[in-house]
Amino acid sequence: MPYDRSNIFAKILRGEIPCVKIYEDDKTLAFMDVMPQAEGHTLVLPKEEAEDIFSLSPASAAAVIQTAQKVAKAVKAATGAPGVMLVQLNGKAAGQSVFHIHMHVIPRHHGIDLEFHERNMVPAETLEPLAAKIRAAL
Ligand code: DGP
Numbered sequence: 268m269p270y271d272r273s274n275i276f277a278k279i280l281r282g283e284i285p286c287v288k289i290y291e292d293d294k295t296l297a298f299m300d301v302m303p304q305a306e307g308h309t310l311v312l313p314k315e316e317a318e319d320i321f322s323l324s325p326a327s328a329a330a331v332i333q334t335a336q337k338v339a340k341a342v343k344a345a346t347g348a349p350g351v352m353l354v355q356l357n358g359k360a361a362g363q364s365v366f367h368i369h370m371h372v373i374p375r376h377h378g379i380d381l382e383f384h385e386r387n388m389v390p391a392e393t394l395e396p397l398a399a400k401i402r403a404a405l
Pocket residue numbers: 275286287298299300301302356362363364365366384
């Protein structure tokens with residue numbers, strides 16, 4: 268499938284819609300997920316226009332995992348979570364709903380099950396205080 272430039276993350280990358288930003292460099296962007304599966308749920312994207320792992324260049328794949336590592340350390344420090352899960356979905360059958368490749372960085376706590384595909388939108392003002400803590404821990 269060709270890359271669709273109207274997807275929501277393409278709009279965030281072009282600055283057409285806002286996000287609660289955590290980190291940005293020349294190849295990647297990280298921001299808070301507005302439908303978090305846990306407090307501190309962050310997304311890491313390549314700036315390259317790629318739908319999934321199959322169409323992503325090796326250079327962007329390397330950049331995404333490097334940013335995900337940096338963000339995961341900061342999310343862990345800021346939330347105090349004993350575990351952090353990295354998840355990346357490819358294709359509708361795998362549960363992908365936004366077709367610009369992204370890595371989920373999700374804090375995990377003992378005894379708390381994860382609901383996949385949380386659908387409650389959280390306002391930016393609610394996400395911002397923890398986002399500030401994560402940015403400070405980068
Ligand atoms: P996936 O199912 O792997 O394609 O994950 C898409 C994630 O993107 C899901 O956890 C919800 C999140 N999401 C959807 N729309 C927006 C948005 O407009 N802003 C932000 N920050 N996250 C979004």
